[in-house]
Amino acid sequence: MLIFLDVETTGLENSDKICSIGLIGVGENELFSVYELLNEGKKIPPKASSVNHVTNEMLQGKPPLKESVAWKFLQENNHEGTTLIAHNVNFDIKMLLASGFVWMGKTIDTLRVTKHLIPECDYFSLQFLRYELKLYKEEKKEALRYAQLQNECDIVPHNALSDALLTKLLYEYLLEIKEHDALVKLTKKNVLIQKLDFGKYSGRYIEEIAMCDRGYLEWMLSNIADLDEDLRYSIERYLSSLT
Numbered sequence: 001m002l003i004f005l006d007v008e009t010t011g012l013e014n015s016d017k018i019c020s021i022g023l024i025g026v027g028e029n030e031l032f033s034v035y036e037l038l039n040e041g042k043k044i045p046p047k048a049s050s051v052n053h054v055t056n057e058m059l060q061g062k063p064p065l066k067e068s069v070a071w072k073f074l075q076e077n078n079h080e081g082t083t084l085i086a087h088n089v090n091f092d093i094k095m096l097l098a099s100g101f102v103w104m105g106k107t108i109d110t111l112r113v114t115k116h117l118i119p120e121c122d123y124f125s126l127q128f129l130r131y132e133l134k135l136y137k138e139e140k141k142e143a144l145r146y147a148q149l150q151n152e153c154d155i156v157p158h159n160a161l162s163d164a165l166l167t168k169l170l171y172e173y174l175l176e177i178k179e180h181d182a183l184v185k186l187t188k189k190n191v192l193i194q195k196l197d198f199g200k201y202s203g204r205y206i207e208e209i210a211m212c213d214r215g216y217l218e219w220m221l222s223n224i225a226d227l228d229e230d231l232r233y234s235i236e237r238y239l240s241s242l243t
Helices: 046-052 069-076 089-098 110-117 126-132 136-143 160-175 180-187 206-212 214-223 229-241
Strands: 002-009 018-027 030-037 083-086 106-109
Touching (some): 002 160, 018 089, 030 160, 083 089, 089 106, 126 136, 160 180, 206 214, 214 229
Parallel strands (some): 002 083
């Protein structure tokens, strides 16, 4: 079983919770999809609503994750025979855990795998890759397989089911480069990032920055608590190579 998952949340702090979930399950003789709004008892601030378009009024009367259809489906397939596939899968697993769900199966992170296999991309967000890799050409045809997405207007950024569908298309693109088991292995392997994509040195090679402004990179390691795991790994590698 393959499960393509996306969650939208009330924010990015440790106290935040899932407010919507979309998943697509693909088995040998099974095709399953669900989109649900969830109420985990955490209010959605305007900043989060401006991204995911979920409001507090929409969550009134909605169930928590443990009482949802998605929870039941995930529980039934929570074993080593299932691969959970998401863009930045560690974030999704973290948010499931915040609602009491512990994932036991395999994982594929389409974000990390894309960085491994298509490093020439300028950016790696799901929406950028939607256009860079021309995934949008297949999304309407793919959406017709799922009742909740048969209206093309429902294919919108930061809708959990739309993003789960897009993750499926990205996975299939990556599958043309490497087989499934190789994608599982790459998910566990750190990516050596060459350039910074934010801050005063955005677009500059990290190795170059390490030579001309080592202190800036050391400051990043010490002061940015939520620094991307692969970026932290890369900065440490470049700094250690110059000592």
